[in-house]
Amino acid sequence: QFSVTASDGARTNWGIVVPEIEVASAELAHSGTVVIDDGASGDGDGVLEGGESAWLDITIENVGPFDLDDVLGVLTTSDPTVFVTSGAGSFGSIATGLTGTSATHSFRVSASPAAQPQHQASFALALSGDTGWYQHGQEVTFVLTLGGIAAQGPTGPDSYGYYAYDTSDDATGQAPIYDWVELVGVGSQISAITNADAATATLDLPFTFRYYGDEYTQITVCSNGFMSMGFTDYRFGDNSAIPAPHGPPNMVAPFWDDLDPSDGGDIYQWYDSTNARWIVQFDAVVHYGGASPETFEAIFYDPTAYPTASGDGDIIIQYQTAGNLTSCTVGIEDPDETDGLEYLYNNSYDPNAAAITGGSAIRFTTETPRAAIWLVATDRVIDDSAGGDGDGLAEPAEIVNVDVTLSNMGTSSAEAVSATLTTSDPDATILNGTASYGTIDPGNSSLGDEPFRFARHHRVRSPRHDGRPLRLVGRHHGRGDTGLHGCGRG
Numbered sequence: 046q047f048s049v050t051a052s053d054g055a056r057t058n059w060g061i062v063v064p065e066i067e068v069a070s071a072e073l074a075h076s077g078t079v080v081i082d083d084g085a086s087g088d089g090d091g092v093l094e095g096g097e098s099a100w101l102d103i104t105i106e107n108v109g110p111f112d113l114d115d116v117l118g119v120l121t122t123s124d125p126t127v128f129v130t131s132g133a134g135s136f137g138s139i140a141t142g143l144t145g146t147s148a149t150h151s152f153r154v155s156a157s158p159a160a161q162p163q164h165q166a167s168f169a170l171a172l173s174g175d176t177g178w179y180q181h182g183q184e185v186t187f188v189l190t191l192g193g194i195a196a197q198g199p200t201g202p203d204s205y206g207y208y209a210y211d212t213s214d215d216a217t218g219q220a221p222i223y224d225w226v227e228l229v230g231v232g233s234q235i236s237a238i239t240n241a242d243a244a245t246a247t248l249d250l251p252f253t254f255r256y257y258g259d260e261y262t263q264i265t266v267c268s269n270g271f272m273s274m275g276f277t278d279y280r281f282g283d284n285s286a287i288p289a290p291h292g293p294p295n296m297v298a299p300f301w302d303d304l305d306p307s308d309g310g311d312i313y314q315w316y317d318s319t320n321a322r323w324i325v326q327f328d329a330v331v332h333y334g335g336a337s338p339e340t341f342e343a344i345f346y347d348p349t350a351y352p353t354a355s356g357d358g359d360i361i362i363q364y365q366t367a368g369n370l371t372s373c374t375v376g377i378e379d380p381d382e383t384d385g386l387e388y389l390y391n392n393s394y395d396p397n398a399a400a401i402t403g404g405s406a407i408r409f410t411t412e413t414p415r416a417a418i419w420l421v422a423t424d425r426v427i428d429d430s431a432g433g434d435g436d437g438l439a440e441p442a443e444i445v446n447v448d449v450t451l452s453n454m455g456t457s458s459a460e461a462v463s464a465t466l467t468t469s470d471p472d473a474t475i476l477n478g479t480a481s482y483g484t485i486d487p488g489n490s491s492l493g494d495e496p497f498r499f500a501r502h503h504r505v506r507s508p509r510h511d512g513r514p515l516r517l518v519g520r521h522h523g524r525g526d527t528g529l530h531g532c533g534r535g
Contacts, residue, residue, distance in 0.1 A: 071181040072109035073116070073172050076144050078102065078187060085467070086155075094193030095160035096215040098130065098421075101152040103170065105185070107139040113174035113181060114138045116145060120152045122168045126160040126191075128421050128454055129153070129168075139174070156191060157454065158215040159417040164191045197397040199414060204384045205257055206355060207377060210408045211399040218415030218457050221361050221408040226342065228326040232315030235325075238268040239312045242305045242333070245280045251316040251323055252347040254358045256295060257379040264345075265293070266325055268312065270300035270373065272343060282333065284374040287387035294380045297409075299343045299362045302373035303333040310338055321350035329366075337368035355411040364405045375401065377409050419455035420462065423490060432500075439501055444476065446496040453485040460484045466497045474500045 051059045082099035083089040093099050101120075107113055116136035120129050134151025156166070165188045173182045199217055200209035214220040237246035247265045254261050254274065261274040269282035274295035282303030285291040292301070306312055310330030316323050323345045329338040341364045348358040360377070371392045378385035388398050388407060399405070425447055427437050432444025439445045447466075453459050462482035466475055480493030 069110050071107070071111045071113055071174065071176050071183075073113070073139075073174070073181075073183060073185060074106045074108045075170065075185045075187040076104040076106040078104070078189065080189070090192070092192035093127075093154065093156050093166070093189055094162070094191060095126075095156050096158040098153060098155040100150055101154060101189075102146055102149075103134070103152060103187075104144050104146045105136055105139065105170075105172065106144045107141050110141055111176045111181075112138070112140045113176060116172060116174040118147065118152075118173075119171045120154075120168060121171070122154075122166065124166045124168075126157045126164055127166045127168075127189075128155045128157075128419075130155055130421055130423065136172075155419070155421050155454075157417060157419050159419075159455075160191050160193075162191055162193045162195055165189075166191055200388055200395040200397050201386050202413075203379075203386050205379060206411045206413075207257075207357075207386055207409055208411070208413070209376070209386050209388050209395075209398070210410070212406050213399040214414075216417050218418050218455075219408065219410065219412055221406040223363060223404050223406040225363055225365055226315075226317070226324055226326075226344065228313040228315045228324060228342070229311075229328055232313040232324070232326065235266060235312045235314050238266060238306065240307050241268055242307045243280045243282060244268045245278060247276050248314065250345070251318070252321070252349065254345055255348050255356050256358065257384075258355075258357070259295075259380065261295075266312065266314070267293070268304060268306050268330075270302050270304050270327065270330075270339075270341075271296055271298040272325065273297070284372065284390075286390045287374060287376040287378050287385040288383050290382050292378070292382070294378070294382055296376075296378040296382075296385075297343060297360060298374050298376050298378075299341050300327065300339055300373050300375065304330050304339070305333045305335070306330045308333075308335045321347035323347075332369060338366070339368055340365040341367075353410060353412050357411045359412075360409040362407045362409070364401055364403060366403045367401045367405065370401060375407070415457045417455040418453065418457050418459045420459055420485070421452050421454050422449050423452040424450035428496065439473075439499075441472075441501050444498065444500045446498050448492060448496045449480070450490050450492050451482055451485060452490040453487050456487050458484055458486045462491070464493065466499075468499070472502045474502070476500055 048062050079102040080091050080093050080099045082097050086098040116139050118134050120132040131153035134147040136145035139145040167188050169184055169186050171184050199214050202208050210219045235246050238244040245265050245267045247263055250262055250264055256274045265273045265277045267280050273293040277293040279293035284301040308331050311328050313326045326342040329340050331338045344361045346359040351359055375389040376387045388395055428446040429443050462485055464480050466478040477498040480495055482491040482493055485491045
């Protein structure tokens with residue numbers, strides 16, 4: 046509203062009220078966000094959870110009176126539980142009353158492994174667009190509600206100091222990653238038990254393994270789903286709780302139950318000298334009576350190659366299938382059968398244990414929980430000077446080097462960090478997909494010891510096709526993997 050004060054030569058003044066003038070400007074509003082958390086760094090449920098990274102498809106509505114062309118957005122956050130790894134995107138032209146969604150693979154975010162379910166993560170989106178006579182700019186805000194299950198922590202410790210970490214224990218910094226090692230066609234069958242019911246075989250270990258403070262060079266494997274460090278002649282499948290005087294001493298029980306490989310399935314062993322680990326696999330071994338084949342494996346790590354503070358060796362148990370858990374025992378037990386960790390007994394889990402399914406992994410170790418390690422790919426530099434035209438773009442028929450910077454946004458050091466680059470894009474071939482980053486302390490960044498390298502093929506593509514993302518998976522000393530991102534698109 047405006048007013049006018051007028052006067053004449055006789056010094057007479059008038060106050061005049063001007064009718065209201067309507068002032069209009071462009072206006073945008075946040076309409077919705079779709080979370081795409083598939084691939085190596087998410088579980089594909091469409092919800093951002095702690096330890097995940099995801100693409101965000103953001104939709105904006107033009108609620109103003111003017112059409113807007115070339116709408117662009119820059120995503121930021123001040124929330125310490127989330128980090129924006131790819132923050133620039135285009136929405137195209139948005140006519141008044143209509144909506145526009147960000148171009149594919151524009152906005153990407155990572156959530157801290159310590160982020161709790163139901164946390165409201167806040168974001169700001171700085172928007173700009175052309176009305177035809179002025180450049181409009183404004184900021185819109187929105188929140189994402191994080192999902193997942195509240196972290197329960199590991200099972201244990203027992204009196205000696207062993208913990209059991211499952212794949213849901215990301216916040217501990219000690220969680221395993223399921224990474225099945227197939228022994229069929231690689232390992233050898235354990236002939237004494239692979240076709241026998243209730244039988245044992247005592248084998249020489251390829252390295253000295255320390256367990257509950259004692260060192261062993263032999264291990265006994267029983268067809269009923271357990272191992273015992275050293276020698277035992279206990280061979281029965283009548284499982285019991287842990288700890289208990291019933292059963293074998295020094296037990297490692299991936300699946301102690303009345304199994305019967307004489308009726309179906311085989312048992313293999315293999316020494317993976319390259320990775321300093323010895324593995325036992327039960328392959329499709331059925332329960333007594335021939336039902337519910339189970340496939341699982343126990344991996345024993347050489348303590349000299351994978352040292353722990355106590356000197357005891359790490360054990361990881363993996364389940365490719367998990368058919369019938371109603372009458373089995375999963376856990377470990379000491380030589381005196383007075384101490385141990387019971388992860389599962391007759392379908393009853395420890396309160397902190399995640400349910401065992403196909404794709405589960407459990408790590409038994411004396412290593413204590415650590416503060417969260419949160420690795421994020423914060424920068425990438427494309428170099429096509431040697432194998433292309435040097436314009437910094439990955440174009441057809443070029444060979445491209447990519448230097449990726451990793452940053453530790455967590456509160457614990459990540460040691461012996463390595464990373465592997467993969468892609469599902471049929472127009473790209475990875476030529477060098479690994480790099481080492483050494484130790485990355487909290488708040489610090491590191492560049493790989495060599496660039497990643499990939500080739501773009503000659504295939505002619507639609508101008509709208511921007512390729513599929515390159516994915517980076519990092520591994521640190523705790524043998525857990527972290528989904529990384531932000532390294533660009535093919």
